[in-house]
Amino acid sequence: MMERMNKGERSVSRIVEIKTPGAIVFGVGACEKLPERIKALSNGAVLIVTDAGLVKAGTAKKIKDLVSSAGLEAGVFDGVEPDPDKENVYKCLEMVKSTGAQVLLGLGGGSSLDVAKTAAVLSVSEGRLADYVGINKVAKKGLPTVLLPTTSGTGSEVSPIAVISDKKQHLKLGIVSPYLYCDLAIVDPGLTVSCPAGITASAGMDALTHAIEIYTNKFSVPIIDAIELEAIRLIGRHLRKCVQDGTDLVAREGMSLAALYGGLGLGPVNTAAVHALAYPLGGTFDVAHGLANSILLPYVMEFNRPAREEKFAKIADALGTAGAESMSDKASAAVKAVVDLSRDVGIPKHMRDINIPADAIPEMAAGAMKVTRLLNNNPREMTLGDIEGIYRLAY
């Protein structure tokens, strides 16, 4: 399959399976559809899974009121932490059981959505979270889940993946299963308006990382490529505006769509080396997932460039770069366009800017090397030495 795939345009592609949530409702104001839609799903009590920040901002109350207006009981678990670990999921699970919730509504960034997805599965299954880590380890569907993202980044609202941190072992654990597709994703760009500029920037660069890693993936397929290239176009057109003026709904809509398109490719194709190299930054130094990806993206792109010149040239076009003539120059221009975008939205350029110590590099490289499920997807093979080299350049 892989061989057939790499012969260029005149070969057929590998066979791919596409799944999506039960339904996706997209658009500014979409959350107003929540009452009728959640009632169609279940008449049981709803637990809103979110973080303290969204409670403070009033977003959790707004959503709770919408659920109540459908005549359904609504509780709030506001304990989701950034890069949540299994204890965080278990706390949520306790509240599911104590409140008798029959529907989990994830409201927030990737952390809240992933806790909701994981707790939904654990609610109906025996066993501990660790039993489900890996690919296709979940045996059956969990409680119904409704996901409302408040950032434009992870795409978790349309993916079959949840990422949970193991803080003792400094690892990120991926649970990948078709049972993690939610039943209803309500993607309302209006909910992202209150997202601060810094998180808007790193989440947006996370979405760009998804799109680029899926599009240039060793296992890329045309059916997904088209939407990832569109995601790259949307991010080039809208991310700077979102960071400058968070209330620009057209730009917010563009970024919500880009993140969703990125998420749609995570199941059928998934990410590659940027994510593998970012995990140790998160696991060991608590660097937020989007920020870790953002810093590493240009350096990994530069490493991968020789293996995907044609696609890099198309990325340059999608990001609106002008001037380069040859395919090789255009491919280089793609890397530069990502560097420029990253700088313009205020992402630090180097790992040292976020206080990663240089002497941690060998251990981080060893950690990244273990993320074979993603490194295997990279268009160019990476040795331990390559990974160390990339970290040093990024340092």
Add this chain to the structure above:
Amino acid sequence: MMERMNKGERSVSRIVEIKTPGAIVFGVGACEKLPERIKALSNGAVLIVTDAGLVKAGTAKKIKDLVSSAGLEAGVFDGVEPDPDKENVYKCLEMVKSTGAQVLLGLGGGSSLDVAKTAAVLSVSEGRLADYVGINKVAKKGLPTVLLPTTSGTGSEVSPIAVISDKKQHLKLGIVSPYLYCDLAIVDPGLTVSCPAGITASAGMDALTHAIEIYTNKFSVPIIDAIELEAIRLIGRHLRKCVQDGTDLVAREGMSLAALYGGLGLGPVNTAAVHALAYPLGGTFDVAHGLANSILLPYVMEFNRPAREEKFAKIADALGTAGAESMSDKASAAVKAVVDLSRDVGIPKHMRDINIPADAIPEMAAGAMKVTRLLNNNPREMTLGDIEGIYRLAY
């Protein structure tokens, strides 16, 4: 909502709902996945719903053997007719009941897929087919359905729509319901290799009609626009090759993907005036659906051009036309590119070429005027006089 939409790029779009089949398996050789996938869906007997041509070609046997290899009973209903009517659906339904089938497998062009979808719903519901005509008239999910298209055109494998002819009233009846999404679509471009050049051409132009009518629709949305523009690109690149050499798997794959992308927009957006004007040709004169659309497409495009210049210019780019500079010239070039493509694949240019009598035009126009569910989608309003005028130009 509509007003917000027509103010150009700096307004947000309308709220849209996206649904897809339970799973889509796409790629050359995908039908080899049928045994494991159908078994995961049900252990009950399978009825293959197809036409006599696919039995003769051996395709039905190949699929029956794949079902049998999963240890499942498989029967064949080979009575699907082109542009099937309700009697045709009832005949299929009788066989579902007499064989005790628990899964319907549609194998063929849009006619076979639509009969399978409709019979699946009728199998578990009281009432006659007429009760379900219209939007959201189906009350519950039918028997599980698996759809394997053998043409690249209707996109019925991923749409919530079935079209059934009323031969007495010379009408086409649309059943539109989320319960018509199939449980599993297996889109194997290898199954389209035996499709003859003429049907390849008209089915491909049908897919182009879907993509253009969805992309330029009054209710178009960016989330769907991106994939429809890609469908137009794929058809421009691959349709001529498929017609010239039906065994070219890369071109077949491109057309299978284009048809699927077209189908994905039918639920959230749907088609417009070309389809409304094509229905009377099918209903009254038994002109195949794809052929009727193909003949009318350029004339309706010319009528709609002033209302969607910018999008028509992008269609011209997608079809690879060169030379035009201004947006207006580019928009005209889009119509010419469709005329050229249609000619190159052997579609007749005029209705008189397929023996439609000129004096039928007033009655056809009156019939088209009744298809308000599609005319309402058209980017430019059409009066009865406009419709007659378009038929006369097409004559």
